[in-house]
Amino acid sequence: MNDESLSSSSPSSSKPTSTGEPALSSSKEQLQRVTGLSKGKAWVFGDNINTDIIIPFRFKSRTNDPYEMAKYAMYGFDPDFHKKISKDDIIVAGRNFGGGSSREQAPVALKYAGISAVIAESFARIFYRNAFTIGLPALEIPEIKGKVNQGDEIKIDIVNFTAEKVRTKEIFYAKQIPQFMSQMLLEGGLIEYYKKYKQFPWTERKDF
Amino acid sequence: MQSLSSSSSSSPSLQQEKQDISHLKSVLEDNSLTFAEKAISIKRVTKITGLDSSNKSKVVSMAGDIVIVDVDLAMAQDSTGPLAIRSLNEMGIDKLYDPSKVLLVIDHTFPAADEKVANLHALIRDFTSKHNCMLVEGSISHQHILEYLAAPGMMILGADSHTCQAGCVSAFASGIGSTEIAAVWATGELWLRVPETIKINLSGTFNKGIFARDLILDYIGKVGEDGANYKALEWKFSNEDVRKQFSMDSRACISNASMECGAKISVFPTDEITREYLLENSKMNNNVEKIEIQPGSSAKYIDEFEIECNKIEPQVSGPDHVDIVHSVDELANIEIDQAFIGSSTNGRIEDLEVTAHILKGRKVHKNTRCVVTPASVKVYEEAIRRGYVEIYLEAGAVFTNATCGACVGTHLGALGENEICISSSSRNFVGRMGALSSKIYLASPATVAASAIEGKIADSRGYF
Numbered sequence: 001m002n003d004e005s006l007s008s009s010s011p012s013s014s015k016p017t018s019t020g021e022p023a024l025s026s027s028k029e030q031l032q033r034v035t036g037l038s039k040g041k042a043w044v045f046g047d048n049i050n051t052d053i054i055i056p057f058r059f060k061s062r063t064n065d066p067y068e069m070a071k072y073a074m075y076g077f078d079p080d081f082h083k084k085i086s087k088d089d090i091i092v093a094g095r096n097f098g099g100g101s102s103r104e105q106a107p108v109a110l111k112y113a114g115i116s117a118v119i120a121e122s123f124a125r126i127f128y129r130n131a132f133t134i135g136l137p138a139l140e141i142p143e144i145k146g147k148v149n150q151g152d153e154i155k156i157d158i159v160n161f162t163a164e165k166v167r168t169k170e171i172f173y174a175k176q177i178p179q180f181m182s183q184m185l186l187e188g189g190l191i192e193y194y195k196k197y198k199q200f201p202w203t204e205r206k207d208f
Numbered sequence: 209m210q211s212l213s214s215s216s217s218s219s220p221s222l223q224q225e226k227q228d229i230s231h232l233k234s235v236l237e238d239n240s241l242t243f244a245e246k247a248i249s250i251k252r253v254t255k256i257t258g259l260d261s262s263n264k265s266k267v268v269s270m271a272g273d274i275v276i277v278d279v280d281l282a283m284a285q286d287s288t289g290p291l292a293i294r295s296l297n298e299m300g301i302d303k304l305y306d307p308s309k310v311l312l313v314i315d316h317t318f319p320a321a322d323e324k325v326a327n328l329h330a331l332i333r334d335f336t337s338k339h340n341c342m343l344v345e346g347s348i349s350h351q352h353i354l355e356y357l358a359a360p361g362m363m364i365l366g367a368d369s370h371t372c373q374a375g376c377v378s379a380f381a382s383g384i385g386s387t388e389i390a391a392v393w394a395t396g397e398l399w400l401r402v403p404e405t406i407k408i409n410l411s412g413t414f415n416k417g418i419f420a421r422d423l424i425l426d427y428i429g430k431v432g433e434d435g436a437n438y439k440a441l442e443w444k445f446s447n448e449d450v451r452k453q454f455s456m457d458s459r460a461c462i463s464n465a466s467m468e469c470g471a472k473i474s475v476f477p478t479d480e481i482t483r484e485y486l487l488e489n490s491k492m493n494n495n496v497e498k499i500e501i502q503p504g505s506s507a508k509y510i511d512e513f514e515i516e517c518n519k520i521e522p523q524v525s526g527p528d529h530v531d532i533v534h535s536v537d538e539l540a541n542i543e544i545d546q547a548f549i550g551s552s553t554n555g556r557i558e559d560l561e562v563t564a565h566i567l568k569g570r571k572v573h574k575n576t577r578c579v580v581t582p583a584s585v586k587v588y589e590e591a592i593r594r595g596y597v598e599i600y601l602e603a604g605a606v607f608t609n610a611t612c613g614a615c616v617g618t619h620l621g622a623l624g625e626n627e628i629c630i631s632s633s634s635r636n637f638v639g640r641m642g643a644l645s646s647k648i649y650l651a652s653p654a655t656v657a658a659s660a661i662e663g664k665i666a667d668s669r670g671y672f
């Protein structure tokens with residue numbers, strides 16, 4: 001339920017692959033847990049940024065460590081992307097962000113590289129689900145097209161599910177999501193949610 | 209007395225059973241429902257509206273409903289399974305809801321290409337042995353599921369985007385991520401939104417040298433990489449001649465490749481070809497109920513599309529995006545370094561049959577490597593039995609073990625800087641098979657084999 005149980009010593013954690021890895025949920029990069037707000041610079045991308053661009057298979061298939069995955073975030077666009085971004089930066093993309101593979105390592109790599117949210121005109125289905133699952137805010141905003149330039153400061157509010165262009169105070173409303181997805185996101189993702197409530201967010205809440 | 213009490217104690221469940229049967233019958237006969245709506249309505253579901261959810265029951269679900277549904281098979285493979293196992297460990301979940309419905313497949317980098325992969329494979333083996341769930345090594349998950357596990361009406365979720373392949377035998381089959389598959393392993397269920405459906409009417413017959421892969425590439429080229437995002441694709445045959453030309457292997461190719469336009473599921477109706485396939489391929493889980501689902505004649509579709517098979521030409525997709533599609537003539541003469549025949553999209557026995565036919569008595573071009581990778585151990589064995597392996601070796605091609613192999617660029621045919629590959633595999637994304645500067649073109653196995661011989665992108669129609 002709390003931090004003691006994070007890296008519970010299950011049989012597999014004694015295997016070489018998981019020895020010494022930080023637990024996904026005990027990360028310092030936990031975002032927006034308290035306020036639901038974050039602010040960062042925009043990295044602007046076009047349409048159809050697929051999961052092979054976000055993290056190539058040959059890197060993600062060799063590790064179970066999110067910080068290792070983060071080194072390859074957006075590798076297909078620029079192998080040094082992870083070094084160039086600052087903590088809380090935001091990706092603003094066109095249509096069909098995250099198309100292709102089901103790899104959850106794609107949103108994980110972005111989140112652990114420091115990306116605090118992804119805004120896109122639309123998302124590919126599996127990436128969208130995975131982003132909420134691992135606690136990376138994914139805001140679908142078709143109206144964002146052409147409105148954000150590289151480096152613009154963007155404020156994200158995951159309670160009201162909005163993005164604000166700080167300079168112009170323009171507010172964009174993201175496509176609404178079911179309440180259970182919103183609650184999962186506010187808790188920091190599915191694992192965090194489960195640890196707190198001992199049940200999955202889509203099942204009937206017994207504690208309310 | 210005794211009979212009275214026993215009948216009274218069993219009557220609630222008997223009554224339930226009667227209700228279930230009548231519900232099933234009414235859903236299957238309901239002309240207003242799509243395949244997707246029927247496939248979910250025959251399952252026990254909980255509907256979610258806001259924070260409320262009803263008790264789990266058998267009710268009719270329509271496109272747009274969000275439901276929690278029982279899952280019949282939940283799969284992860286060697287590049288998604290380790291993360292799923294990790295997530296379970298982090299949540300402190302030590303017990304699987306029903307291990308007999310849990311499948312792990314070591315297929316993407318099999319056998320392990322290096323120490324790091326080997327350690328992750330070991331993690332999977334420990335997990336399956338501890339929980340007594342299914343483990344398969346070698347065969348590609350989607351092909352294994354088709355050959356041994358899938359049946360009409362099943363709800364199959366997999367931590368692999370191409371899980372949708374099992375729609376070829378009328379299963380509701382879809383890809384999800386690692387932590388969500390872990391949740392299914394823990395609870396036997398997951399939330400889904402019932403998808404809207406695009407109906408595709410197929411007419412006409414293929415010309416010689418044209419295959420299912422040309423059809424689906426042509427379709428993706430027209431609708432784009434997100435043309436079916438969130439949607440179900442329902443394939444419909446306009447008549448018997450059209451229907452008969454779609455073998456199970458060709459349906460599997462289409463259902464699999466439908467992921468490249470974002471489809472949530474891609475389903476073929478159950479027919480004689482489905483039934484024959486199921487009979488010939490003995491199922492490991494014979495207790496699974498096979499429920500034939502035919503979409504209703506007055507079901508509501510979000511879009512309809514007509515494809516005339518006789519008008520399709522050989523298609524080549526790429527580079528970098530699957531929806532950049534050309535006719536083979538437009539790209540003819542692009543020199544290639546590698547030709548790859550394989551993957552879950554096009555590594556089945558019919559694909560090996562057509563490529564063996566083209567390569568028989570010929571040689572792979574001196575500047576080109578040709579790699580042939582069967583999709584499963586069963587396909588591998590059949591290729592040996594039919595003498596195809598000898599043909600490949602005589603032609604100068606490499607025949608590998610069954611695996612995803614070159615498709616994912618970790619082993620058995622990775623690409624170096626600026627290399628060009630023509631491939632029957634699923635995707636041509638930047639750097640997928642190796643160097644970021646390499647280029648991948650996708651085509652039918654026939655086009656790939658003809659290109660291997662000529663050392664450049666080539667039309668296969670002269671080889672038939």
